[in-house]
Amino acid sequence: MRADIDSLVTRIAGSSDFIKLDSTKCNMCGRCLVVCTMGLWKKKGKKAYIADDYKSRCVECGACYQVCEADAIDFHYPSGGKGVVYERG
């Protein structure tokens, strides 16, 4: 199921950025990489980063923001009327 997870999510494109990482605060604990069910967080060397196309794949659960004890991840919801749509939530 995991391979085709993106095909199970509907989205309205067009929000401005809504997740930002402050690399100076990130302590590379790696928790965001574990809890993001969409696998949007990656690491390269000693740095975490979020996938370039996160706006079209994120389900807005807020897990990365919640789990970041270093307060390095700034999250707010996408603009009104944009982003994930749950027809059967």
Next chain:
Amino acid sequence: MKNYDVVVVGAGPGGSIAAMEAANRGLKTIFFERGRRPGEKNSSGCGLGPRMWTDFRFMKELTPEVCPSMRAGAASRSYFVNKQGVVAGYVMARPTESVSYEPAKSFITMNVYRSDFDPWLAAFATKAGAELKTSTLVTGLLRENDRVVGIIDEHGEKYRGLVIGADGVVSMVARQSGLRMRWDQDHVTLVPQYDFAVDPQRIDDIMGDETLAVWWSALFPAAYQVFFHDGFHLGLGNWMTWWDKNPLYYLDQVVKLDYFQRLVRVLDARPREYHAHLLPWLGSPGNTHTDNVILVGDAGGFPCPLEAEGIYPAMITGRAAAEVAADAISSSDTSKEFLDLYDRKWQQTSIGEEFKTGPELARIWRALPFSPKETMSWFVPMIMEILGGILDWSQPHAVRVRQVMRHVKLYLPQAVPFIMRNVLPLLEKILGERMDMLTSPEKLIASMPELQEAIASAFEEKEERA
């Protein structure tokens, strides 16, 4: 700047009820929804409890015409999955004889998709005169002299009024009002879930009036399966601290079970949608209010401490918040001290009753379904020895009973401390002084004359026969 009496952030069940009750009290009310319509950003595992039908009279107007996804069911099923991934047994149960009222005798939950239910609920608020603004993200709180006086939306539009934060688990209102930053990592859960499409007739033919199943296992945190009119949810959750790999790995462990795959084939179920959400799960709610701000529902940490039912507590606290808002506004005092009334108010509701044993209820859930490796690994085989061990033809029955007892004994070093740590504190809290009846058979018998008589007559009959 637009002036209102009450500004509600969020048009989920908590926000809609708060807006409706505020408007019904003659307050000028606006409520905001970031989705194009209420419900399209929300996902729930389960459904609506029967208490809602007694506490909110309009619930009887919920019909398939206005809410096509609704499906009520009387029965629930618990599957016990062993470490090998085999369904070692299951128990089906429906409302018992001690359940005292309708519709609780008829169904345990009414399952609805939020995309149906939330707009239906919001319409009661707009009918009462509250103004609904959709497709609008509220981005900040408006302050004057360091005091919250209203909100600002994403277009920079300002709205003044008493703020009711019904904006869910990642609450901007909680954050910006200083009531909370993040939740503690073990006060909030992450819940991934799949929605499967199923033909309604097949659900009725195969599931009957079963409405939900819980899959208990050592392989994954307890998973729930909830049936709607034309599909079902399969999901599971655990604390933020618990996950050691992508939570979908554990959800897919359920999907891969042979038994589940068989069910998928029989139901001809097809994966249709994927959701993930955070869910607060606390023994007692967090900070609920400050100057000119009240939090309701998930934003305030109100889901049920045992099973995290969230919609009903959101509606109850939404109503309490609106009542307090009306009092505060008519007294021209929306200070934190005045709004302390909110805590007293919700504590007097059935949500307050639930939270009286909140810490003990939350602890037992943490120790059982959320601890698959530590607890379910012995719990499942122990339960199955007891449920299934006797009806067995491998040995003479007396030999089997001895085998079962010996085997259950193996689990006692785990089961007894578990009961002492988690079950007895809960019972003590619930029973209070009557607790000693459980530990002293003499006291129990002494308190029940009818039991004394029954025992006496049983012995008399025995003597007569002898």
